[in-house]
Amino acid sequence: MAYYNNSNFTNSIPPVTRNLLIINVAIWLICGLFRKTWLAGIFGLQSIDGGGFHVYQLITYMFTHVQFEHLFFNMFAVFMFGRSLEYYWGPKRFLTYYMVTGIGAGLIQLLVCYLQSALSITIGASGSVFGLLLAFGMIFPNIPLYLMFIPVPIKAKYMVIGYGVLEFFFGIAGRAGDNVAHFAHLGGMLFGIIMILYWKKRGTNHGNYFF
Numbered sequence: 020m021a022y023y024n025n026s027n028f029t030n031s032i033p034p035v036t037r038n039l040l041i042i043n044v045a046i047w048l049i050c051g052l053f054r055k056t057w058l059a060g061i062f063g064l065q066s067i068d069g070g071g072f073h074v075y076q077l078i079t080y081m082f083t084h085v086q087f088e089h090l091f092f093n094m095f096a097v098f099m100f101g102r103s104l105e106y107y108w109g110p111k112r113f114l115t116y117y118m119v120t121g122i123g124a125g126l127i128q129l130l131v132c133y134l135q136s137a138l139s140i141t142i143g144a145s146g147s148v149f150g151l152l153l154a155f156g157m158i159f160p161n162i163p164l165y166l167m168f169i170p171v172p173i174k175a176k177y178m179v180i181g182y183g184v185l186e187f188f189f190g191i192a193g194r195a196g197d198n199v200a201h202f203a204h205l206g207g208m209l210f211g212i213i214m215i216l217y218w219k220k221r222g223t224n225h226g227n228y229f230f
Contacts (some may be wrong), residue, residue, distance in 0.1 A: 022029075024072065026145045030093070030213070032098070032102060032104040033101075033102060033110065033113075034105075034110055034118070035101075035105055035110045035113050035114045036097060036098065036101035036102050036105050038175060039097055039117065040094055040097060040098065041211075042082055042091060042190050043082050043084060043093070043094055043097075043144060044090070044094070045088070046083055046084070047084045047090045048082075048086050049076075049086070055193070055220075058083070058084065059140050059218060060087060060140065061079075061104075062076065062078065062079040062080060062082070062083040062127075063080050063083055063140040063141060063142040064076045064077060064080035064125050064128065064129070064140065064141040064142070065138075065139075065140050066129065066132045066133070066139050066140075067129055067132070067198075068136075068138075069138045069139075071140075072129075074146055077125045077126070078121075078122065079123050080125060080141055080143070081121035081122075081124075081125070081143070081147055082144065082180050083142040083143065083145060084131075084142060084143055089143055093144040093145055094138060094144075096148045096151065096152065097144065097148060097151065099126070099153040100148075100155045101113070101151055102153060103147070103155060103157070103159065104116070104151060104154055104155060107158060109148050111210065112217055112218075113148040115214075116167065117150070117151070118146050118152065118216055119150075119210055120143070120146060120149075120150025120151075120153075120207040120210045120211045120214070121144065121146050121150070121207065122210075123202065123205065123206050123207065123209065123210025123211075123213075124145070124147065124149070124150070124151075124203040124207035125141065125208035126145060126206065127202055127203060127205065127206025127209065128141050128146075128200050128203040128206060131190075131202040133185075135198075139200075141200050143200075145200065145203065145204055146200075146203045146209070147207055148207070149182070149186070149204040149207035149208050150207035150208060150210060150211035151181055151211075151213065152178070152182060153179055153183075153207070153211040154181030154211055154215065155175055155179075156176045156178060157176070158177040160175055160176035160215050161172060161175070161176070162175045166178075171186020173179065173204075179208075183205065183208055186201045186202075186204045186205050186208075186229050187201070189201045190202045190205065216224035
């Protein structure tokens with residue numbers, strides 16, 4: 020388990036988490052300086068059969084945000100859960116997990132769009148964020164968490180299960196006007212489980228999980 024002893028607020032955020040926050044905010048600022056749709060077409064994850072897909076988009080999409088609210092909530096989650104997981108795992112393992120869950124979420128999104136013959140451009144760190152939520156709930160299952168506007172604590176493991184069920188329900192519901200990539204969120208969770216099980220099988224999980 021890594022430990023960082025820094026006095027001021029900025030340096031108290033472990034390095035990978037801090038750099039993830041900086042990169043996402045920087046790209047959001049760049050999006051504000053240029054045409055948003057143009058940048059989304061370059062950095063966003065485009066459907067395979069849409070003619071604009073490039074492999075590099077599986078990485079760039081997860082650092083791209085256009086709306087401030089989208090950026091804020093994703094980065095708030097990275098800040099809240101990323102710090103604990105990076106302290107617990109160390110920088111290298113944490114970054115590996117973050118990238119694998121983000122890329123995995125993108126792959127699931129591509130697969131779903133292909134099966135549905137849907138054209139889409141996906142942006143945002145939500146796939147990795149749901150991977151972080153999954154890991155946090157498995158490593159710290161009994162830590163109480165609070166949902167916004169609900170002043171009742173919920174154990175992390177139950178919040179993970181609840182979010183997973185909701186994302187699956189909203190994903191299959193296919194509501195009109197819903198532009199949230201619910202299956203990408205589930206993909207982040209799925210690849211998170213795969214990574215954790217892989218580390219556990221190798222005996223390098225560095226901790227106990229609730230399953």
